[in-house]
Amino acid sequence: MKQRSKSVPHLILSLALLPVVLLSACAGAGDWSFSGLPGDYEVVRFSAHVIRLLERTSDIGGTTVVDSFVSELWWNDDYILAKRKPEDTAPESSVSYYIVEVATKEVFGPYTKEEFDARVPELDIPFSHEGWISVRDLPQDSS
Amino acid sequence: MKKKFLSGFLSIILGLHIILCPAFTFASAPPEIIPNSNNSFVFPSLKDGVSTLSRMSVPQLNSYISSVAQRDMAVAASTSSSNDTAATIIDVRLALYAAGLIAQKVGFPCAGRILEHSALNIDYTESNGAIARAIQNSPSYEAWKSTSNDSITFEIASDGLDLFLALHWVSVNVTGSPSSSRIRIIDTFNFDPKFFKQPSIINAINDIGWLSQKVYLLSEIEIQIDIVS
Incomplete structure (x- = not known):
């Protein structure tokens, strides 16, 4: 009896959430973009292993500025600095560095x-290396 | 913990079938699909389940999902017959596969296809198929054609929920001449533990999807869609 009374609220919550959830548990839900960078630049997560720095050129997308895997960033109003690895699990020794000048x-x-x-x-x-921010x-409150 | 999660998940799946198809009976089933026993289906393998479920109608698929959930609930509540067993991961994955089949028939053809493949841990590849056609008909793709972008984002407002949930941010690779080109769209179906800048319901979707990945009910799969002129 106790088990059933606990399961009823759970089922109701499930019913409230689930039609959208199960029908839509798909790739789109996991993707995100962070647009708190200067200019038209965004960090976009395409998957857990693919994160790029893009220049957003319109509402519908953009072009890659620094290819995946962008691991860390630093920025101010004038520059965006990025660390890139060949893949997310690559060692720190494989990192290459990029500097994006926002105005030009x-x-x-x-x-x-x-x-x-x-x-x-x-x-x-x-800039100092202590200022790097992991992607x-x-x-969360930046946009 | 995993058993509790599976039971909870079955509640969720049962909820889905109740909302989508409130009226169904086995009386409408094609005669060649017969439940195993006690009006339920227990498949020994994913392959057997896929073979049978792929021939089912929406009412039958809903009945299957319900049978898996009800059987597990009866076992959990100790009210089942001695022959019934609790739902296994294969059972729940097949229920998710069935949900994907239903989704394709009730207005979510793109999301349903991807869900189906994720439940079976099979990468999704197509050339000029259903999702390619949906992409070609979307405003975001139409707008993209006049740009040199290597990425597109599909949004709910402009492109619809189905396409948004199937793809959202994708990479685009164009090869060949403009008159005979191949446009390859690449994406990965998975969920991330950190997620923001979306409506809260989408965050809820991501959270449940992440949990599903953790217990291998859904799998990370690669998506490749070719649009060939």
């Missing part, structure tokens, strides 16, 4: 870490 839309890179560390001060970017930790 120029993309510099791929750089090694040494090249990147030399280039950043040349462009007068107020997994992008703030």
